[in-house]
Amino acid sequence: MAKPPFLPFLLFVASALLSTSCSAAPRKMVAFYELKKGDFSVKVTNWGAIITSVLLPDSKGNPGDVVLGYDGLGPYINNSANFGAVVGRVANRISGARFVLNGKAYRLSKNSGKNTLHGGHRGFSHVIWTVKEKVDGEFPYITLYYHSFDGEQGFPGALDVFVTYKISAPYELSIAMRAKSLNKATPVNLAQHSYWNLRGDGSGTILSNTVQIFASKITPVDANLIPIGTIVPVSGTPYDFLKPMTVGSRIDKLSGGYDINYVLDQPIGSNGMRKVAVVKDGDGSGRAFELWANQPGVQFYTGNFLNNVKGKGGHIYGKHAGLCLETQGFPDSVNHPNFPSQIVNPGEEYKHNMLFKFSF
Secondary structure: OOOOOOOOOOEEHHHOOOOOOOOOOOOEEEEEEEOOOOOEEEEEEOOEEEEEEEEEEEOOOOEOOOEEOOOOOOHHHHHHOOOOOOOOOOOEEEHHHHHEEEEEEOOOOEEOOEEEEOOOOOOOOOOOOEEEEEEEOOOOOOOOEEEEEOOHHHOOEEEEEEEEEEEEEOOOOEEEEEEEEOOOEEEOEEEEEOEOOOOOOOOOOOOOOOOOOOOEEEEEEEOOOOEEEEEEEEEEOOOOOOOEEEEHHOOOOOOOEEHHHHHHOOOOOOOEEEEEEEEEOOOOOOOEEEEOOOEEEEEEEEEOOOOEEEEEHHHHOOOOOEEEEEEEEOOOOHHOOOOOOOOOOOOOOEEEEEEEEEEE
């Protein structure tokens, strides 16, 4: 018998999935939760702090889910594409799965060839978070918490991490990510990894979407997508989105598609954030969003590695079925002292704010 859509589905996961502690440790519960304001709805799960759905009307009032994902919890347990997840402790790639901090070398879990990607084999996208607070009302929100132990995936120091998803105004989704180092200096670089398709989940590619990114420079990468340590201008290259351009207009000039960190230009405004990007559907839905954040960079990724992925409603996601705009510190900053530091010292707090302003 089919389950009613989005009926909270509870899963008790053995403690072996949660930590290296003994099997007598308490089990935790995974569920789906909804934030709703009128015809705008955001659904999340505490597995990986994942956004599973964003329902938004189009210009004719027809609702559509504008993020990629899966039906039910099961496929999210693997979720190699990191659909909708909060990735960390350090998002993106770390060269050679190692770094030196305060004179000590740390070796990390390798899960992307010889490198570390999105925190390792079991990063924050593949753990159970605790629901600390869920509040309905005019501006509903949910706060999720995860304790990362000293040495998890090779990273130094214990870390308390919080993520709050909030409908902060009509058709606005705010995301606040916080992390506090408890006993050792450690790198922290969290990212929200939702794949967007403003025409609607399963509707085809995002190549006709118009994108504007407020960044005149990028951090170029080698063949393994590791930054080489330089910062170069986008002028005269397919990476130039200072003026609105369709995603597909120059993508054939790149190998596979876009997967690069942009160095953001806009100053921090009175709201504590800078304007990062604008995305508009090019196929008639009228949907669009502005993205604001307080981080120095944003990873623009066009779903280059999606290949025959079975998603929601039986939809099959192929290459370029969604796009990601992951605000972040610069990738591999722990190995490039000329990049802005992502080191959080004991007692310090990492703060990462994002705001999506939707229209239709």
